[in-house]
Amino acid sequence: MSGEFLCLGIEGTAEKLGVGIVSAEGEILANLVRQMKVAEGIHPSEAAQHHATHLPALVRAGLERAGVEMRELSLIAFSRGPGLGPCLRVAAVAARALALKHKLPLLGVNHCVAHIEIGRLTTGAEDPLTVYVSGGNTQVTAFAQGRYRVLGETIDIALGNCIDQFARELELGMPGGPVVERLARRGRYLPLPYVVKGMDLSYSGLLTAAVRLAERERVEDVCFSLQETAFAMLVEVAERALVQAEKEEVLIAGGVGVNARLQQMLAGMCSEHGVRLHVPPGEVLGDNGAMIAWLGVLSYLSGERQRLEDTHVRQRWRTDEVAVRWR
16 A cells, blocks of 8 residues: 555544544545543543543554554644534644654644535535534535535534433433434424524524423423424525525535434425435544545645644634635
């Protein structure tokens, strides 16, 4: 494999730690994820300690899985933001140390854009409207004039955070998404607040109302109602964005995208408009190192360079602030 351009990517924005190795041709040679146990929400300092403890072994395991040595790498990339400060700093420090020790170029990349690009790589989507839903982010984006433009987004908490907080309040277990989805299969609909403001979404009121409703109604019914309402709000915004952006594809990105009911609702919307829905494999929907490595490849080969002193983390680095030079 000597002579091939290979990037090692380190993902460390929240509770998941990821290491991936990807080639310039888009071949994912390794993609390992270690998730810390989260019982009562993410404590940034604990997540950072988790990453610091397990990152060296995960890097070694990634190299072994890919069948390469550090000297065969061409680039180190890391998740520069957005995310939790302590977690981002662990990933950044580790990436800087590896780059310095092995005399490799270093790039800090945008976590949100990485989700979009790994989705495009693994599904073959060319120019999609992206519905990006995770624990910390909820955005509907489309590429235009050299950037991923945000056409709609949450104005308070993200969709994944809403579901996780609901599960935590009811002591259903964490992470909340899978358990809420499972319980929802046995539920019926009960009215809950539906809040869409222009092209943006608000989930905080829905969360409060769902927790209160669970005090007097079956938990299965409330889980069903929470999902249906939250997803319908998102699909409404996505549908209007699809028409506005005049795209012919829709791409799901982010960990919440594994939800079968959300996929079903988006598929129905896409069918009505005669566009194709792309759903990446589950292993790259959630936070992972391969997406960071792939965006590192795209960025570096399109000419982006960073000095070591310019690789400080950016906790609130917006998707639409990134210049997309590779498209």
